Amino acid sequence: MCEIEVEVVHDVLKANEEIALRNNRLLNDFGIIAFNIMGAIGSGKTTLIELAIERLSEKYRIGVIAGDIVADIDADRFKRYDVPVIAMNTGKECHLDAHLIENSLDQLPLDDLDILFIENVGNLICPTDYLLGEFKRVVIVSVSEGDDIVIKHPMIFKTCDLAIVNKVDISEAVGADADKMVSDALRMNPSIKAIKTSKNIGESIDRWIEYIEESTDVHR
Numbered sequence: 001m002c003e004i005e006v007e008v009v010h011d012v013l014k015a016n017e018e019i020a021l022r023n024n025r026l027l028n029d030f031g032i033i034a035f036n037i038m039g040a041i042g043s044g045k046t047t048l049i050e051l052a053i054e055r056l057s058e059k060y061r062i063g064v065i066a067g068d069i070v071a072d073i074d075a076d077r078f079k080r081y082d083v084p085v086i087a088m089n090t091g092k093e094c095h096l097d098a099h100l101i102e103n104s105l106d107q108l109p110l111d112d113l114d115i116l117f118i119e120n121v122g123n124l125i126c127p128t129d130y131l132l133g134e135f136k137r138v139v140i141v142s143v144s145e146g147d148d149i150v151i152k153h154p155m156i157f158k159t160c161d162l163a164i165v166n167k168v169d170i171s172e173a174v175g176a177d178a179d180k181m182v183s184d185a186l187r188m189n190p191s192i193k194a195i196k197t198s199k200n201i202g203e204s205i206d207r208w209i210e211y212i213e214e215s216t217d218v219h220r
């Protein structure tokens, strides 16, 4: 990459960071904790947010920003739970950015929220550098992507607070070692928390719910 290109990328990320900081302050003023949910395409981002809404909507007031390249499919899934939802299409971009979140925050009833889930575009690379103003960064991979997926994408694991290895109910069928994926994540980032989940194993979802509750209660 030539010097000018490096500078442009640097400026874009710096401008993004300033807006992210503004978003973070605004969310903080309203006492809202935002989770940036990142992960591979089809790894289970929407499913795990849906399960969190099902389990937690009596305790917390929840809103969602559903990021997708095009279409409102995930946003429509969330709307079934009668929570405030903003569908945020990125067009050609493979990640959300702080400016898109700023626009979404303008449209959300911030006075009426405790938790904001931001489902990022399915991708393990692009979202890594773009802070959104979140308080917790979560990366979801599933066993069906192969058990080398974590070591192939170290950067996102280095920057996240929680790693979720999902779909462990089909580990055997796809020949993946979910424990190896967890230990790879911990090796990439010794301070990350790593859990295994399956939408079909209730106790595994308990760990995800406990993480959200602990993070939210500490934030309040």
Ligand SMILES: Nc1nc2c(ncn2[C@@H]2O[C@H](COP(=O)(O)OP(=O)(O)OP(=O)(O)O)[C@@H](O)[C@H]2O)c(=O)[nH]1
Pocket: 039, 040, 041, 042, 043, 044, 045, 046, 047, 048, 074, 121, 122, 166, 167, 168, 169, 170, 197, 198, 199, 200
């Ligand atoms: N077997 C199994 N399937 C799962 C699990 N979690 C999600 N799925 C399925 O995986 C598919 C993709 O799940 P989504 O939640 O839509 O994944 P996503 O990450 O939101 O997908 P994109 O937004 O398209 O990137 C769906 O058919 C889910 O039912 C799981 O724990 N086990």
Ligand SMILES: [Mg+2]
Pocket: 045, 046, 047, 074, 119
């Ligand atoms: Mg989704």
